Amino acid sequence: MKTEDDNSKGDDSSGDASWLERNVNVVIAGLVIACIGSLVAQLLWAPLFAEKHGEASHVEASHDDGSHDETSHDEHAHDEVSHDGASHLHPAEFAVEEVFGFEAMFGFAAFVAVVFLGTGLRLIIMRDEDYYDS
Amino acid sequence: MIHNLPPGLIMVLGALLLPFLGQRLSAWGALVLSSLSLVAFWTTPDLHAVTLNLFGQDLNIVRIDRWSWIFGLVFHLAAITASIYALHVKDTKQHVAGMIYAGSAIAACCAGDLITLFVCWELTAVSSVFLIWANGTETAYRSGMRYLIIQVTSGVLLLSGAIIHYQQTGSLVFENFLGLEPGQRGAIGDLEFGPLLILIAFGIKGAFPLLHNWLQDSYPNGTATGTVFLSAFTTKLAIYSLARGFAGLEELIWIGCAMTLFPIVFAVIENDLRRVLAYSLNNQLGFMVVGIGIGTELALNGTAAHAFCHIIYKSLLFMSMGAVLHRVGTTKATELGGLHKSMPLTTVFCMIGGGAIAGFPLLSGFVSKSMIISAAGHEQMFSVWIILLIASAGVMEHSGIKIPFFAFFAHDSGKRVKEAPWNMLTAMAIASFCCIAIGVYYQPLYDMLPFETHYEPYTAAHVIMQFQLLLFAALAFVFLMKANLYPAEIRSTNLDTDWVYRRLLPRLIAHIGKLVRLIDSMFRVACLAMIKQFLNWLSKSCSAQGWLGSTWSTSSMAFWAAVLLGVFLILYYL
Incomplete structure (x- = not known):
């Protein structure tokens, strides 16, 4: 799961480079494949993302045969929500969750934004290492 | 008893x-x-x-x-x-x-x-x-x-x-x-x-x-x-x-949101990896505070569950950095790198901790953090939900990637140390086991929560979405590294609010002290000058030539005695 942690730069010239250092590109390729896989998975499971507001995943079985009893589903879901303040399910609470690749784009953008903000923050708050000792 | x-x-x-x-x-x-x-x-x-x-x-x-x-x-x-x-x-x-x-x-x-x-x-x-x-x-x-x-x-x-x-x-x-x-x-x-x-x-x-x-x-x-x-x-x-x-105190939601956000930015540029973990800890507390603020049964369960998981994986991360400190003598990112060759087990344990805090499915963070995010969703708090997603990507950045990457991979520092002592490895192994065990078999944890729950973290949609968020965040890291846009580690001190009481207040007090000393010295100088003037005048007056010290004529004495008697007479009649 944590292939992304292994992206060592591989510019080790000391001769005892580990497998990871010699195969950084393999690791990166693995990550890219995993990313694409997560998008493909969304396509395959698209019907689940379209469910709205507390539709139960454990009632999926009855869902599959095409019989679509909205009212009973809704009642059931409401019952669940009021019962334990939660549900068994992961419902799409907001419309934006149903957009294809939303979390992927969001994860990428948020990461880049946080890093850039940090870089900018350096201009304001970075001092010498012995700042408080001097 | x-x-x-x-x-x-x-x-x-x-x-x-x-x-x-x-x-x-x-x-x-x-x-x-x-x-x-x-x-x-x-x-x-x-x-x-x-x-x-x-x-x-x-x-x-x-x-x-x-x-x-x-x-x-x-x-x-x-x-x-x-x-x-x-x-x-x-x-x-x-x-x-x-x-x-x-x-x-x-x-x-x-x-x-x-x-x-x-x-x-x-x-x-x-x-x-x-x-x-x-x-x-x-x-x-x-x-x-x-x-x-x-x-x-x-x-x-x-x-x-x-x-x-x-x-x-x-x-x-x-x-x-x-x-x-x-x-x-x-x-x-x-x-x-x-x-x-x-x-x-x-x-x-x-x-x-x-x-x-x-x-x-x-x-x-x-x-x-x-x-x-x-x-x-x-x-x-x-x-x-x-x-x-x-x-259920509403303001806690926004306090918690702020807590999840600002530490992730500080963590990006911090060089001391144990301080990065401290910022990361702060960010995780934010999730819990949001849960307390939302105050529904699901949110409070999420807070309790997240505290439980967090204590274990945060200990694990601090243990891995402690092992590095014990062997290398420092946890500064600029001094580390390439340690996966000499401390492979610590590396694996650290990555399990990093994966757990980032919330990878099958690890403990996933089953607890998602409760809080879902609780925000259930309450239709869109902005809170978005902030928690940003914070999740941020956690991936500082704890999921930065900690393991800069300590154990990145540039090889050339340091070849011994693996951590057996007792440190045992403790890390126990914590890692807990992270995986809770992630896979979460029911015992859910059964312990303050309120009864039937929450199901592993739904296809949720797992896929979480993978998308984390994998693409990792992809962003690779992209930034390749494009040389990721900020290099620099030996530095980053100012935070401690600047107020470590620099501002002492300086302010020093300045106030200077001002007081200045006023005090001016006052003293002025007083001394006045006293000196008075003494000068006195010594001049009492000298042989001064008006008090010189010999006066008998007529002037008689004149002043008469004036004195006259004044006395007037006062007597009044």
Whole structure:
């Protein structure tokens, strides 16, 4: 799961480079494949993302045969929500969750934004290492 | 009988005997104490309460309900793993401090009234500072001093708040100060002055924004093993107290949101990896505070579950960095890199901790954090939900990637050290096992939560979405590294709010002192000049040529005597 942690730069010239250092590109390729896989998975499971507001995943079985009893589903879901303040399910609470690749784009953008903000923050708050000792 | 004593008391009192065991055995003594305490705690009956009458006041010194149970249990687990991790340490006072600290934190989360809570609250502060001072450096001493002052201030506020609350209500019982049930929400305006002080006390210990910096200041200055203890108890005790006293306080949602956001930006540019972990800890507390603010059963369950998982994976991360510190002597990213060759097991454990905190499915963070995010979703709080997603990507950045990457991979620093000692590896293995076990088999954890729940974290949509978020965040890291846009590690100090009391206030006081000295010296000079002038005038007047010293004629004397008599005569008639 944590292939992304292994992206060592591989510019080790000391001769005892580990497998990871010699195969950084393999690791990166693995990550890219995993990313694409997560998008493909969304396509395959698209019907689940379209469910709205507390539709139960454990009632999926009855869902599959095409019989679509909205009212009973809704009642059931409401019952669940009021019962334990939660549900068994992961419902799409907001419309934006149903957009294809939303979390992927969001994860990428948020990461880049946080890093850039940090870089900018350096201009304001970075001092010498012995700042408080001097 | 033992159940009528506050849980953790075995550790607090037992710690006082540790010095008699000698340097070698005291570490094992600490492990035995924490294990014994766990056995006593485990066998305590459910919903146990003990009341003690002291000075005519009923004190509820033991109250074990579902909230106390889950925190007490995880505190015990943390104490045991931290004791195993510290088995090689020959410094008895660290073991004594660690046991008193852990024991008093456990007693605090089982306290039913505000006075017992206060006593334990202060005991955690006073005992834990020795884990920082044990480092022996001047920096650690000063940092520990600042830590102690801030922690004791928090205790004083708690006591003041408790007294005012008692005067207003006649009750010392520690319960929701707004009288809210789960699912209800209240505002800060509804709080009386007493509870408000208590909220600030909890806020200091819980590292609320602007009150947070003692955390990043002190934890990186603790010893390798001491910081593992520190990371587990103080802040989570504050989370427990907030959940108990202020669940449903709406403002906590926004305080929590701020807490999840600002540390992730600071973590990007911090060079000391233990300080990165301290920022990361702050960010994780934010998730819990949001959960407390939302205050529904799902959100509060999420907070309890997240605190439970967080204590374990955060200990694990601090343990891995402690192992690096122990072997290499530093946790500065600029000095590290390539350690996966010489410390492969520590590397794996660190990555498990990093994966757990980032919330990868099948690891513990996923099953707890998602409850809080789902709770925000259920309440239709879109902006909160978005902020928590940003924060999740941020966690991936600083703890999921930065910590393992810069310590164990990145540029090879050329350092070839020994793998961590066996006891550190054992403790990390236990914590890693817990991270995976909870992630895979979460039902026992869910069964322990304060409210009954049927929450299901592993739905296809949720798992896929989480993978997308985390994998693409990792992809962003690769992209930034390849494009040379990721900020290089630099040896530096980054200013935070501690600048106010470490630089601004001392300078301000120095300036005020200078001003006072200036005014004082000007005043003195002026006074001296006046006195000198007067003396000059006097000596001139009294000299042989001066008007007082010279010889006067008889006629002038007769004239002045006549004037004097005349004045006397007029005054007599008036």
